[in-house]
Amino acid sequence: EAQVTQNPRYLITVTGKKLxxxxxxxxxxxxxxxxxxxxxxxLRQIYYSMNVEVTDKGDVPEGYKxxxxxxxxxxxxLESPSPNQTSLYxxxxxxxxxxxxxxxxxxxxxxxxx
Amino acid sequence: xxxxxxxxxEISVVEKEDVTLDCVYETRDTxxxxxxxxxxxxxxxxxxxxxxxxxxxxxxxxxxxxxFQKSTSSFNFTITASQVxxxxxxxxxxxxxxxxxxxxxxxxKLTVNP
Numbered sequence: 001e002a003q004v005t006q007n008p009r010y011l012i013t014v015t016g017k018k019l020x021x022x023x024x025x026x027x028x029x030x031x032x033x034x035x036x037x038x039x040x041x042x043l044r045q046i047y048y049s050m051n052v053e054v055t056d057k058g059d060v061p062e063g064y065k066x067x068x069x070x071x072x073x074x075x076x077x078l079e080s081p082s083p084n085q086t087s088l089y090x091x092x093x094x095x096x097x098x099x100x101x102x103x104x105x106x107x108x109x110x111x112x113x114x
Numbered sequence: 115x116x117x118x119x120x121x122x123x124e125i126s127v128v129e130k131e132d133v134t135l136d137c138v139y140e141t142r143d144t145x146x147x148x149x150x151x152x153x154x155x156x157x158x159x160x161x162x163x164x165x166x167x168x169x170x171x172x173x174x175x176x177x178x179x180x181x182f183q184k185s186t187s188s189f190n191f192t193i194t195a196s197q198v199x200x201x202x203x204x205x206x207x208x209x210x211x212x213x214x215x216x217x218x219x220x221x222x223k224l225t226v227n228p
Contacts, residue, residue, distance in 0.1 A: 033216070040220060042120075042218040092159075092160060099146075099209045099211065101163055102164070105159040108158070
């Protein structure tokens, strides 16, 4: 089944404790992206990747890192999480450019930073 | 700069009523793509439609229809004869030609009451 998977789905952590949210897709998609969703703010793009080893900042990259060493994986790293990073996070992928190719979203990861 | 405005934060209707969700966008590019996504209470994001800036033809898919008007920079979404299962948050989104950033509106929460 074609899908985007994220792990973990739920995470409660404490300020400053490094964490990684994994994202994997099995559709051989080139484009992957991370978003955060906050009440009243909609979805905002954190980082995106157009291909292996090619990443760039979205609109809210502060406090996050990403890597794209393999085509299928695009982990989101929070090196020193803070309470303002409490949010619902979505990973997404598309075959190519998001304008012309449908973007598929993962199920979401709900992160709480205490 | 790209911007998407969904002025309706929440809408509540009774089943079988028609409802229109508004979306107004801003971009300086002549080539751009507009999207609607649905987020049901279960939380996943479901792609509904993509429309490019060169195609102003309205689209109908079952009870759903979309009205794209470049003159007013709007891409409105109408649900005819709404059903309880239509209850969800609906997001409008925009990406301009050459940009890798998909910009979302803040979403409209639709509640359809039986």
